[in-house]
Amino acid sequence: MARTAGSHSDITGPRIRDAALRLFAREGYAAVSMRRIAADVGLQAGALYNYTPDKQTLLFSLMEGHMTDLLAAWETEDKGATPCDRLRAFTQFHIRFNLDRADAVFISYMELRNLDPANFRRLEELRRDYERALETILSDGIADGSFAIRDPKIASLAVIAMLTGVNTWYRAGGRLSLPQVQEIYWDMVRSLAGA
Secondary structure, eight states: OOOOTTOOHHHHHHHHHHHHHHHHHHHOTTTOOHHHHHHHHTOOGGGGGGTOSOHHHHHHHHHHHHHHHHHHHHHHSOOOSSHHHHHHHHHHHHHHHHHTTHHHHHHHHHTGGGSOHHHHHHHHHHHHHHHHHHHHHHHHHHHTTSOOOSOHHHHHHHHHHHHHTHHHHOOTTSSSOHHHHHHHHHHHHHHHHTO
């Protein structure tokens, strides 16, 4: 199949991903057709299949990409030495990393139901890896007496849900700066941990 005049795989591929991410987040995976994605990018519908075999693969690649980017970024984050330092680093990192990725975060939660079973299992593994990173911090804090938490797994899920919620209301240029929001959330997370 001939490529559309003026298209380049290193440009068109990312444009397809950006359009799919935006459309899936705004309208929902089930409501968005491949034809709609192609039109948004300015391609013939058939040309999309030069970049992805199907819509399921496109959804999964967006979700998996977000999680692998999140995990890789957390790995390189300066975490500090103590469990308290690490919990603060996690809190600030999670807010900062996800704030510019609201659409990716949204579909990572809302479109899990649309993944086929194998893709769902893979996404769940990645999510568990991230949850375990926080759970380990909390468990280490319990072990050294820094934190008073009854169930670190439940606490880690609650903290992640709370931090992810920032995406729904925070706007740059609003009443609070990002560092102020991070400090307020750090106070809440520290209180939740009993630190």
